[in-house]
Amino acid sequence: MAELRPSSRSGKDGIPIDWGSLAPLRLRARTLAEGVYAGGHRSVRKGPGVEFGGHRPYVPGDDLRFFDRRALLRHDRMMVREFETETDRALWLCVDATASMAYRSSRAPGAKLAYGALVAAALARVALSTGDPVGLAWLGGRGTLPLPASSGREAFDRVAGALEGAAAAGDASTDEAAMERALAPVARRARRGAVIVLVSDFVDLPERALSAFSALAAGGRSLVALRVLDPNEADLGFSGHVRLRASEGDVVVETDAEEVRAIYRERLAGIAERWSTELSGRGGRWVESVTDQPPADVVRAVVRAVAEARA
Amino acid sequence: MSFATIAALLVALLVAAPVAAHLLRRRQAEEQPFPPAKLVPPTKPLARRRSMLEDRSLFAVRALSVLMLAVLGATPFVRCARLGLERKDGASVALAIVIDDSLSMRAPLEAGTAAPGKRTKFERALASARELATGLRSGDAVAVVLGGAPARVALASTTNMAAVTGALDAIEPSDRATDLDGALALARELLRSVPHADRRVVLLSDLADGAPNAAPLGGGSDTTLWVPLPELEATGRDCAVTRADLRSGKVRARVVCSPEARPVGEGAGVISASAGRAVELKAEGKVLASAPLGPSVRAEEVALDVPDGAPEDLTVGLTPGDAILEDDEAPVVPAGGALPIAVVVDVASTHVATGGPPPIEQALTAMHLDAEVRPLPAVPDHADELAAFAGLIVDDVPGFTPEGRRSLSAWVERGGVLLLTFGPRAATAPLGAGFDPLVPGVVRWGPSPSQGADPGSAVFFGPSAEGLGKLSPDGRASFDPAAATNADMLARWDDGAPLLLRRSLGRGAVFALSLPLTVDESDFVLRPAFLALLDRFVGTARARGGARQIDVGDAFTFDGFKDVSIERLPLRAGEARQSIPVVEQDGRRRAVASLRGRYEVRLDGERAIRVATVPEREIDLRPRRVIDAARAEELGGVAPSIDASPYVALGLLGLVVLELFLRAVGQKREGSASTTA
Incomplete structure (x- = not known):
C-alpha cells in the first residue's frame, strides 16, 4: 500500500494510539463480542448450491438439470428446483489510521483510532465466532499490517495484533487516490457476499472517497460505514474564542465557538447525509458513534447494520 | 532637534505604551488541535473586536498615569503658566497693574485673523493680572489702572485682595484708544503714597498706543516698570472703518489701516493691511454696494452709492476679517459736516517767516481733525453769529467789550468751547474791556520769571508734555487767583503759575493759555504740546457742543x-x-x-x-518700545519658582486609586459573568 503524505503533526513514526481506558484491546474486544450474537447469516441469494432453497416457475433457458419432474407430474406445472448459492461471508475491516484518528479530547475515554480498533476487534471476534473469515485493510497509518481474510483460532489474535501495532499517521485530505489505494486489496479479494466495514471519522477524507467506497457494492458486497467521532467533534466542545488547527492539511481557524456551533453541526450532518444517502442507495448502511458511547452499543449497531445490508 | 523635542517624543511613546501592552497581552488565542477544523467557519469580526481596546477607561487612566509620571519626572523643566513676582529679599511689594483695555487688545493672542472663541490679548492680560493678584502676600499693595484712553484708575492702592479681585472682575474690554503714558503716570502717582520700598508698575499691554516712535516706556522714572508678557506685543495687520457718514445720497466711509510693524529706523515705507479687501455697504445682512480697497491704504475715504429704497439702518463693513473684528464695521450716520472752528488771529503779529496762514490755522488744517477752520477778523458781538461755531480760538486777546463778553459767555454756556491765548495785548486792554466771566479777574502781561513749564504737571498734553520744559518765553500772562478758582490747572509753569487753565461754564468750557500763539513771544507753537492742545481743544469742542460723533x-x-x-x-x-x-x-x-x-x-x-x-490712532499695531530693564528676569516671570510636582504627584496618586477601583469593578463584573455562564 502506498503511503499517504505525512501529516505535519503526526511526525515520522506516527502518533501511537492513545488507548486510554479502552485497553487492553483483546480482552475488551472478547468481552464485547460475547455480549453480541450475530446469529446465522444464510445467504438469500439463490443459485447453484447444496442446500434446497425452494421452487420457482420454469422459464426458458433455465438449466434443465434442476427441472423438477416430480412437480410436473404432481401439479402439472413446470417448476425448477433452487439451491442456496454458496456465498463469501468474509468480513473486511477497513480502518482509517490517518493522523486525525489520533485525536482524543479530555471528554473521551481514548483516541478515535483506539475506539475504532476496539469496535473492529469486537466485530472480528463476532465474525470469527460464526465462522466467517476476517480481513483487515488500512487507510493511512504507520506500522499498519494489512491482513487477508482468514478464519480460525488464530485469526483474532492476528487481527488484534495488527490493530494494536498501528499508529496514526498520514494526511488523506489532499490525496484523492488514497481511498482507492486503501480499498484496492479489498476490492480484489472480497468476493460476492463479503461485508466491508469502513471505520473512519470521515472529516478529512478526500472527495472521491465516497465513490471509491460505494463502488465496492457493485460486486454483491455489503457496505457499512462507521463514523467514529470524539465528543468534542460531535458538538464542537469549545467555548469562547478559539484557534483550531486541523490534524490533516494546513487549516487553521480562529473563531467564536458559540457563534459557529450550529453551522458546524450542520456541516457535520451534511457529511453524514451524503454518505448515508449514497450507501443506502447501494444497500449499504451508515452508523455513527461517539467515543464516549458504550462500545457494545456501537458493535451491536454495526452488526445490525451488517444484517440489514445483507438482507 | 532640541532636548525638549526629544523628551516630548519619548513621552508620546510612553503614552502609547498602554496600547502596546494591550496588544501584546491580547496575543492570539492558544492553538488547539481539532481534526474537523475545516468544517468550522472563521469569525473575522470577532477577531477584529479582540484587537480593539477592551477597557477604555482603564486604558485612559493608564495613559494619563504615564503622562503624569513623565510630567513628574520633568518637573524641573515644567513651568506653570502663571505669572509670578520675584521679590527682593522677600519684602512686600506695591504693585500698580496697568491693564490695557483698548481696542487693539481685542486682537487674538496668536497671530492671525480673529475668530470667535480665540483667546484675546485682553483676556490674557486680565488672567495674568489675576495670577499676579493670587500670588501676592499679606502686606502687598495693589492698584489697578486701565490703559484705554483716557487712562483711568480702576482701584486705588489697597491691601484688600478681595477688592482687587472685585476690581479685576469688573474690567471689560473696550474700543478705546491707548493712553500708556497717561496710565503709567497715574500708576506712578498711585504708588507714590504707599510706604513700600519696592514699588513696581506692571504693564499688561500690547504697547500699541499709536506712537511707535515715541520715547521708550519706562525711562525717566524711579518707579520700576515691568512688562512681563512679551506675547502680548502687538502684531498683525488691521483695517478699521472709523466713521461712515451719509451725505447727499452717498456713504463716505473712512478706512484706516495699520502700517506694518517694523523696527524704527528701517525706513518710512509701509505696507498696508488693505490688500485684497473691500468695503461693503450693508443693510439687514444684505450687501447693497461694495468697493475694493487699494493695495496700500493707510487712511482713505471711500464713497459708496446708497441704492434707492435702502433702509435707514446702514452699516459699512470690511471684508474679509483681520486681526480685530470689532473695528471692521461702523454704523452709517447722517453727516453733520465738519466741526466749525472759528479762529480770530492778528495775521500781522502772528505771521511766520515762511509765509502762509498763521500757525494756528496751519496746524488745525494739517492735523486733519475733521474741523472746518474759519478765520474771523474779530470776535462776533452777537450770540447768533457765534452759534454757527462749535469752538472759537482767540489769539492774543485784547479784552472783550461787555456785549462781547455777554454773548461769548452765553455761547459757551450753550456748549461752545473757547480758547483764549493771552499776549502783550492783554496789558493794553482798552477801558471797559475785560474777560470776566470767561476768565475772572485781571490778566496781566509781563516778563516771564521762568523759562519753561513743569512737564509733570502737564498730563493733559500726554507725551508731548516733555517739550514744555524749555519754552524760552519773552513774557507771559499772569492770572488772578480768582481765575484758577473752580478751574482745572492743566499745566503750570515751573514756578507754579498757571500755564493753561480750563474752566467749565455751563455746557461749554474756556481754555486760557498764558502765552500767545506766535513764535515771536515763545517757542510754544513750535512744541508738540501745541498740537496736543489743539487736538484736545477740538475734541472738547466736539464733545461739549453735543457733538453727534465722538471718539x-x-x-x-x-x-x-x-x-x-x-x-x-x-x-x-x-x-x-x-x-x-x-x-x-x-x-x-x-x-x-x-x-x-x-x-x-x-x-x-x-x-x-x-x-x-x-x-x-488706535489703528496702528506698531508696538512702542520699552526700556530693556522693564523685561528683566529678576522682576519676575512665568513662575519659575512654582513647583508643580506636589500637584502632579497628587494627581498620580488619584489615578492609581482610580485604576485599582476600575480593576476591582472589572474583576467583579468578570466573576459575575462567568458565574452566569
Missing part, C-alpha cells in the same frame, strides 16, 4: 438738560441694548462711550442719535 473713550455731555438717558444700540443681531450710566462730574452731566456704535440719547424727552467711533 470712543470721550464722553457725551448733557449740560442744561434735566432728564437724560442714553443707551447703546445693538450693532449686530443678537446684541441687546445697553444702558449707559450718566454721571455728574465737575457739575456736568456726562456719559462715557467705551464702545463704538450708535447711542440713543433722550434729552428731556427728545430722541437723538449719537455715534462713538474708533479713534484713528
